[in-house]
Amino acid sequence: MSGRAHIVGDHIDTDVIIPAGRLNDPRPEVLARYCMENLDPKWVEGVSQGDVIVAGLNFGCGSSREHAPISIKACGISAVIARNFARIFFRNAINIGLPIFECPEAVDATEDGDVVSFDMGAGTITNETKGLTFQAEPFPEFMLGIMEAGGLVEYTKHKLTNAS
Amino acid sequence: MARPMTITEKILARHAGATEVKPGQFVNVRPDVVMANDITAPLAIDAFLASGASRVFDPARVALVPSHWAPPKDILSAELVHKMRTFARDQGIEGFYEMGRGGIEHVILPEEGVVVPGDVVLGADSHTCTYGGVGCFSTGVGSTDLGCALATGETWLRVPESIRFEFNGSLGRYVSGKDLILFAIGQIGCDGARYQAMEFVGETLESLPMYQRLTMCNMAIEAGGKSGIVPPDAVTRAYEDGRARREPVYLESDGDSEYTARYTWDVSGLEPQVACPFLPSNTKPISEAKGLEMDQVFIGSCTNGRLEDLEAAAEVLRGRRVHDRIRCIVLPGSDRVWRAAEKAGLVAIFVEAGCSVGPSSCGPCLGGHLGVLSAGERCAATSNRNFRGRMGHRDAETYLVNPHIAAATAVAGHLCSPDDLD
Numbered sequence: 134m135s136g137r138a139h140i141v142g143d144h145i146d147t148d149v150i151i152p153a154g155r156l157n158d159p160r161p162e163v164l165a166r167y168c169m170e171n172l173d174p175k176w177v178e179g180v181s182q183g184d185v186i187v188a189g190l191n192f193g194c195g196s197s198r199e200h201a202p203i204s205i206k207a208c209g210i211s212a213v214i215a216r217n218f219a220r221i222f223f224r225n226a227i228n229i230g231l232p233i234f235e236c237p238e239a240v241d242a243t244e245d246g247d248v249v250s251f252d253m254g255a256g257t258i259t260n261e262t263k264g265l266t267f268q269a270e271p272f273p274e275f276m277l278g279i280m281e282a283g284g285l286v287e288y289t290k291h292k293l294t295n296a297s
Numbered sequence: 298m299a300r301p302m303t304i305t306e307k308i309l310a311r312h313a314g315a316t317e318v319k320p321g322q323f324v325n326v327r328p329d330v331v332m333a334n335d336i337t338a339p340l341a342i343d344a345f346l347a348s349g350a351s352r353v354f355d356p357a358r359v360a361l362v363p364s365h366w367a368p369p370k371d372i373l374s375a376e377l378v379h380k381m382r383t384f385a386r387d388q389g390i391e392g393f394y395e396m397g398r399g400g401i402e403h404v405i406l407p408e409e410g411v412v413v414p415g416d417v418v419l420g421a422d423s424h425t426c427t428y429g430g431v432g433c434f435s436t437g438v439g440s441t442d443l444g445c446a447l448a449t450g451e452t453w454l455r456v457p458e459s460i461r462f463e464f465n466g467s468l469g470r471y472v473s474g475k476d477l478i479l480f481a482i483g484q485i486g487c488d489g490a491r492y493q494a495m496e497f498v499g500e501t502l503e504s505l506p507m508y509q510r511l512t513m514c515n516m517a518i519e520a521g522g523k524s525g526i527v528p529p530d531a532v533t534r535a536y537e538d539g540r541a542r543r544e545p546v547y548l549e550s551d552g553d554s555e556y557t558a559r560y561t562w563d564v565s566g567l568e569p570q571v572a573c574p575f576l577p578s579n580t581k582p583i584s585e586a587k588g589l590e591m592d593q594v595f596i597g598s599c600t601n602g603r604l605e606d607l608e609a610a611a612e613v614l615r616g617r618r619v620h621d622r623i624r625c626i627v628l629p630g631s632d633r634v635w636r637a638a639e640k641a642g643l644v645a646i647f648v649e650a651g652c653s654v655g656p657s658s659c660g661p662c663l664g665g666h667l668g669v670l671s672a673g674e675r676c677a678a679t680s681n682r683n684f685r686g687r688m689g690h691r692d693a694e695t696y697l698v699n700p701h702i703a704a705a706t707a708v709a710g711h712l713c714s715p716d717d718l719d
C-alpha cells in the first residue's frame with residue numbers, strides 16, 4: 134500500500150474531521166464527501182485512493198463519533214500516521230479497520246506530497262520519496278488479536294460463537 | 298502487602314474480577330450501564346447485528362437517549378432516531394428516554410440514579426466521563442465498541458494511569474467548577490491527560506456541590522482524559538440518598554497511590570475563565586476577554602444544563618433584558634430540570650428577559666440544529682467544546698464560559714462578568 138502524504142497539524146479534532154451537521158446520513162460514501170471539511174472544504178478533492186494522512190499530536194480528539202475514522206477511510210485514505218492519537222479515535226480506528234501508526238520520527242521526516250508506504254504486520258512506514266524507513270510503536274498483543282480477527286465485530290462474532 | 302491503588306484502579310479491579318490491577322494492564326470488564334445516543338446508537342445497532350447477536354446482554358443495563366437530534370431536525374435524523382427507538386422497543390429496553398421524559402444523557406443518568414458510585418459505565422459519547430462526578434469510572438467509546446458490548450456485556454479497557462488535581466482555597470463569587478476545569482485544561486493543555494484518569498480532590502472540592510463536580514468530570518475529555526473522578530464523600534452520599542437505583546459502592550484512593558503527576562493549585566483568587574477559539578485549552582480570565590461582542594449566548598448542555606446552572610443564569614437575568622444584538626437560547630438539560638425550572642419561576646425570568654427557552658436537547662452545542670452559527674458569528678456558550686466548526690460554520694467562534702458569565706454577556710452584548718453590569 135502506498136500513497137501521497139497529506140500533512141495536517143496538531144489536535145485535529147472530530148468536528149474538523151466530520152462536522153455534526155453531516156452526521157445525519159452515516160453512509161460511508163456520503164461521509165467521505167465531507168472529510169476534513171472544517172480544515173478545508175476542498176480537502177477531499179486532493180485525495181487519491183491509497184493516500185495517507187500525516188498528523189501531529191492528539192489526532193482525532195473530541196467526540197466519540199465513529200463517523201470520523203469512517204469518513205477518512207471512505208474517502209480513500211489508507212492509513213493515518215501521527216505523533217499520537219486521542220484515545221477514542223485510536224479504539225475506533227482499530228475497530229473499523231483503519232490502519233494507524235504512532236511514529237513521531239516518520240512525521241518529522243515527511244513533507245506534503247511525499248510517497249509513503251507501510252507494512253501493517255511489521256509496523257513499518259517507508260517514505261519512498263526520501264528512502265527512509267521507520268518503526269512505529271508496536272500494537273499491544275491484545276489489539277493485534279482484534280485486528281487479526283478483522284476488527285472488533287468479527288472478534289465478537291467468534292466470541293459469541295464459541296460461547297454458544 | 299497489596300499494592301496501593303487509586304479509586305479508578307479499585308473500581309476496575311472489582312469489575313474485572315481481580316484483586317489488583319495496574320496501569321497499562323488490559324482488562325476485560327463487565328460494565329454496570331451501557332449507553333448510546335441518537336448519533337452513536339444507529340451505528341452501534343449495526344455492529345451489534347453484524348456480530349451475530351440477537352438479544353442485548355441485559356436490557357435493564359442499557360440506556361438509549363435521543364438527545365442530539367431531539368426533536369429530529371430532518372427526515373434523515375428522524376430515521377436514525379426511529380431506528381433507535383424501534384430497537385429499544387424490540388429489545389425491551391426500558392431505559393429509552395423519549396422527549397418529554399428525557400433530555401441529555403449525561404444530565405439524566407446521574408439525576409435518575411441510573412449510574413451510581415462504584416460503577417463502570419461505558420457510553421458511546423465522549424462526555425460519558427461526566428458520571429465520574431458521583432465517584433464511578435465512566436468512559437466514552439465509539440459505536441462498534443458499544444455495539445459489541447451490547448452483545449456480550451463486556452468490553453476491554455486499558456487500566457489508565459491517574460493524575461491527581463488538588464484544588465485548595467475557597468471560590469470567589471461567580472466562580473464555579475466550570476472555571477476550575479477550564480483553568481486546569483488551560484494549564485495542562487488539551488492532551489495533558491491523554492489516556493489518563495483525572496482525579497479531582499482538595500479542600501475546594503470538599504464543599505463543591507454535585508452539579509459542579511459533574512461539570513468538572515464532563516470536561517475531562519477536553520484534556521484528553523479517559524475519565525474524570527471525584528472520590529465520594531459526604532456530598533456524594535447526600536446526593537445518592539433516595540436517588541441511587543442500585544446499592545452504591547463508596548471507594549477511595551489509598552493515600553500512597555501512584556500518580557503520573559500531581560498538581561496543587563490555590564484557586565482562592567481565581568477569576569471566571571473563558572476558553573477562546575478554537576481549543577478548550579485556550580483559556581483566559583474574564584478580565585482579559587471582557588468586551589468582545591457576541592451574537593449568540595447558549596445556556597445549557599451536559600456541562601451546565603442542570604437546575605443550579607439555570608438558577609445561576611436566572612440570578613443575573615432577573616429583572617434585566619437580553620441585549621438587542623444577542624440571540625439567547627436556554628435549553629434545560631433534562632425534562633426533569635425543565636419542570637423544576639418552571640416550578641421555581643426560572644423559565645418566567647428567562648422569557649421576561651427575552652431569552653428563547655427551548656426543549657431539553659443538545660441543541661446548538663454540537664452545531665446540529667436549534668441555533669447553528671453562521672460565518673462570522675460569535676457565541677458565548679456554557680457547553681464544553683469550541684473547536685472550529687463545532688457550533689456551525691467553520692468561521693464562527695465559540696467562547697466557553699460558566700452560566701453567570703453567559704447570562705451577563707447576554708445582557709451586555711459582550712463578554713463580561715455580572716460585576717460589570719450596572
Ligand code: SF4
Binds near residue numbers: 401422598600658681
Ligand atoms: S450537550 Fe453537547 S457535549 Fe453534551 S452530549 Fe450533547 S452534544 Fe455532546
